[in-house]
Amino acid sequence: MKYAVFIPTVIIFLLLVGLLYYFYFSPKPSYETKTVTINKQVITLEVADTTAKRARGLMYRTELPYSSGMLFVFEKEGLYPFWMANTYIPLDIIWLNSDKEIVYINHNTPPCTATGNIKAVCTSYNPKKYAKYVIELNGGWAKKNRLNIKDKISF
Secondary structure (H helix, E strand, O other), X not given: OOHHHHHHHXXXXXXXXXXXXXXXXXXXXXXXXXXXXXXXXXXXXXXXXXXXXXXXXXXXXXXXXXXXXXXXXXXXEEOOOEEOEOEOOOEEEEEEOOOOEEEEEEEEEOOEOOOOOHHHHOOEEOOOOOEXXXXXXXXXXXXXXXXXXXXXXXX
């Protein structure tokens, strides 16, 4: 009878250790980079064009060079919410439609390094307009460089 509680506890413990290994010790995805010009500013974006790369995004980064960011590429336009789980720096999140026109900007999105039930604690940000691309840059970059809704970005 005492093993009835012990065995499920061991299984749960091993699953948690496996998840920790996956997120912290497994190989990190390597990202192709793309150089783009936004309002006369040249920036280098890491391209997240697979499910695994999009899921990881800029998680666990403690710094991001000023002229760098990430470009998320989706197969088709849709409503793509973003959250800041395990993200340690504030970011500007910029949604673009298939014409590469800005449809929404979430400025200075705060990090969410909560523990426990992250889905319950970390806010999701969703623009209510369809997008095919999302760019993440350092928080404050969009205002400093005067990005606006309907601006086009070429890449």
